[in-house]
Amino acid sequence: MNQADVTKLVSKLRIPLKPSPRNLKSPQGPQGRLDKLRKTVTGLFKYERIELNYNRADEARGYAERLISEAIRHGDSHQQTMEMANFWLMEKQLIHKLFKVFVPRFQNSNQSYTRMLNAPRPYPGEKFKKSVLELRGNPFPSLTPELGYNRNLLHNVLLEEARKEFRATKLTESTAESSNVKEGS
Amino acid sequence: MALRRIVKNVTSSYVNITQIPVRRQGMLFLSTVDAAKTSEEPADVRKPVAPPSYRHIYPEFLPDPKMEWRNDIREKLERKDMLMRRVEIDIPEFYVGSVLAVTFADKHAQSKSNRFVGICIERAGCGLRASFILRNVIDNQGVEIKFEMYDPKINKVEVLRLEKRLDDHLRYLRDSPPEYSTFPLDMEPEPLPEDAQVPVNKIQVPLKPRPWLERWERQNLQGIQELDLPDKFFKRAEELATPWEKYDLVKEYRKTIPEEDQQEIYAEVYSELHQLEISRRKMKRKKVFTKPKKTG
Numbered sequence: 001m002n003q004a005d006v007t008k009l010v011s012k013l014r015i016p017l018k019p020s021p022r023n024l025k026s027p028q029g030p031q032g033r034l035d036k037l038r039k040t041v042t043g044l045f046k047y048e049r050i051e052l053n054y055n056r057a058d059e060a061r062g063y064a065e066r067l068i069s070e071a072i073r074h075g076d077s078h079q080q081t082m083e084m085a086n087f088w089l090m091e092k093q094l095i096h097k098l099f100k101v102f103v104p105r106f107q108n109s110n111q112s113y114t115r116m117l118n119a120p121r122p123y124p125g126e127k128f129k130k131s132v133l134e135l136r137g138n139p140f141p142s143l144t145p146e147l148g149y150n151r152n153l154l155h156n157v158l159l160e161e162a163r164k165e166f167r168a169t170k171l172t173e174s175t176a177e178s179s180n181v182k183e184g185s
Numbered sequence: 186m187a188l189r190r191i192v193k194n195v196t197s198s199y200v201n202i203t204q205i206p207v208r209r210q211g212m213l214f215l216s217t218v219d220a221a222k223t224s225e226e227p228a229d230v231r232k233p234v235a236p237p238s239y240r241h242i243y244p245e246f247l248p249d250p251k252m253e254w255r256n257d258i259r260e261k262l263e264r265k266d267m268l269m270r271r272v273e274i275d276i277p278e279f280y281v282g283s284v285l286a287v288t289f290a291d292k293h294a295q296s297k298s299n300r301f302v303g304i305c306i307e308r309a310g311c312g313l314r315a316s317f318i319l320r321n322v323i324d325n326q327g328v329e330i331k332f333e334m335y336d337p338k339i340n341k342v343e344v345l346r347l348e349k350r351l352d353d354h355l356r357y358l359r360d361s362p363p364e365y366s367t368f369p370l371d372m373e374p375e376p377l378p379e380d381a382q383v384p385v386n387k388i389q390v391p392l393k394p395r396p397w398l399e400r401w402e403r404q405n406l407q408g409i410q411e412l413d414l415p416d417k418f419f420k421r422a423e424e425l426a427t428p429w430e431k432y433d434l435v436k437e438y439r440k441t442i443p444e445e446d447q448q449e450i451y452a453e454v455y456s457e458l459h460q461l462e463i464s465r466r467k468m469k470r471k472k473v474f475t476k477p478k479k480t481g
Contacts, residue, residue: 003311004247004442006240012443019252021435031429059435066434087432 011069014112015061022059037063040133042090044114045097048138051119054129061114061133063088068113071103105137112136117143233459235451242278243458244308245315245334246450247442263312264450268457270335275465276342281305282350282386284368285319287332288341298340301330302370306355320358322367327359345374349385351407360397361390361409379466 026032040060043050050057067088074081076099085095106113119130132143150156240247246267248260270276279285284304291299303319306329310316315334320327332339345368358366377384391410392401402412403422412418430436442450 002249002251002440003244003309003315004250005437005440006244006247008437008441009444009447010438010441012445013438017252017435017438019439021439030427034429034433062435062438066438070434084432084434088434 009073010066011073013062013065013069014110015065015114017062018058022055024056024059038088038090041067041088042094044133044135045089045094045102046091049132049134049140051130051132054118054131057116057131057133061116064133064135065113068098068102068106071098072107075099075103102135109136233452233455234448235455235458239451239455239458240447241280243451243454245311246454247311247447248450249311250440250442252439260312260450261453264454266313267335268454270337271458271461274339274341275461276334277344277347278383279305279317279342279344279347280349280383281308281353281355282348283344284346284372285317286341286343286345286372287319287330287339288343289332289336290338290340300370302345302368302372303328303330304355304358304366304368306358320355320366321370322363323370325363327363327366343374345372347375347377347383349383351385351387355408356399357390357392357401357406357409360392360399360401362393365390 024033024036026036028035036056037060040050040052040056041064044060044064067084070081070084076082082095085098086092089095089098102113113136115134115136117132117134119132121128121130134140134143151160246264248255282305284302286300286302288298288300290297301319301321303321305317306320307318308316310333313333313335316331317334318329318331320329322328334342388408389410390408392412395414400418400422401409402414402418403425
């Protein structure tokens with residue numbers, strides 16, 4: 001039985017997290033795993049949308065979300081947060097981007113900061129699942145179809161015409177009523 | 186099992202969902218009408234918010250951070266049982282490094298009860314299985330007893346000296362001279378002024394020469410004097426050290442309970458615990474008043 005660590009307060013992550021970490025094989029062992037994830041997180045912050053294998057994307061997602069949540073919680077004058085950002089972001093201009101762009105973008109949101117989508121696997125090829133990892137609010141066009149109101153669909157065209165007709169009949173009725181009332185008085 | 190946990194995390198993390206009937210106590214006050222207003226609703230309207238010190242005073246109320254062993258219902262029932270036990274006996278605030286005296290029922294003793302005084306070297310477990318180990322040296326023999334905080338055999342827990350130390354555990358006292366673990370069995374309580382911060386004892390304990398029970402040079406211990414060992418030990422400790430772990434954000438997250446969950450848990454138990462604290466403080470003051478000590 002373990003006792004939860006109470007020395008540090010963390011914000012709740014808004015993404016699903018596996019109970020145990022993935023190993024991400026590398027010759028340097030656990031340090032190599034973190035180095036790989038550093039590169040992924042740096043790439044994600046730099047390009048805001050990257051395509052990579054599913055397992056690495058899922059691991060990096062947790063770290064990206066944690067980094068952003070720490071930056072939002074503590075701000076840029078907190079020494080430990082700066083050290084963390086310095087470790088995870090290998091290009092130093094991204095540290096500025098984190099605190100000046102991403103923190104204001106995400107600090108008032110209730111949703112997760114990243115979005116992970118399945119990507120098509122090139123056939124024939126490796127049997128690794130591909131995925132796209134992106135930050136919300138990125139400047140690129142959306143990858144998911146926009147399921148909003150499409151006025152060119154047939155049923156919407158018919159409904160719009162029906163609404164116009166209804167309003168027109170209502171208008172004629174009301175003008176007929178007002179003219180009757182005028183005549184009566 | 187892992188899939189179920191993932192689904193739970195997804196649904197409980199989104200605040201604005203109104204259609205899903207929410208089970209957690211913290212969200213029971215929401216209805217589909219009021220859901221939109223939650224962000225503007227003040228926190229103390231519906232339920233009290235516990236002070237941030239509660240996670241240090243009552244750390245065993247937080248569940249095991251290991252996701253596979255979490256169970257909301259079991260945790261709720263455990264917290265209820267913990268509160269019921271705390272109504273019966275006063276389990277005071279203490280830390281690793283405090284000196285406690287525990288009176289417990291002992292079927293082998295003449296008076297069927299026994300008292301042990303010792304320094305708390307470790308605190309472990311959560312919920313009803315929370316435990317602590319007290320160490321003392323009696324007749325030149327080091328003795329450690331592991332007590333479970335919510336054990337019904339425990340009759341009384343007194344804090345004789347309330348203080349903290351520089352480390353999370355004091356297992357190195359097993360490899361240090363006995364005077365650092367010896368406390369008189371008839372030790373008088375050393376009261377602190379009310380509302381004073383818990384003092385930190387920055388003592389640096391010397392260790393006896395090797396062999397030791399654990400490789401203390403490989404643990405980052407602050408409360409021991411500089412170790413007088415050949416270089417090869419420190420070199421090996423450096424080789425085995427994992428300096429990248431302090432940057433492992435997700436590992437840190439898996440070992441903690443996030444703040445939002447902590448607040449929910451302590452809000453559940455705050456009012457009862459606060460009442461108990463107040464009533465016990467009153468009883469303490471009355472006791473001090475009515476029992477003056479004899480002098481001369």
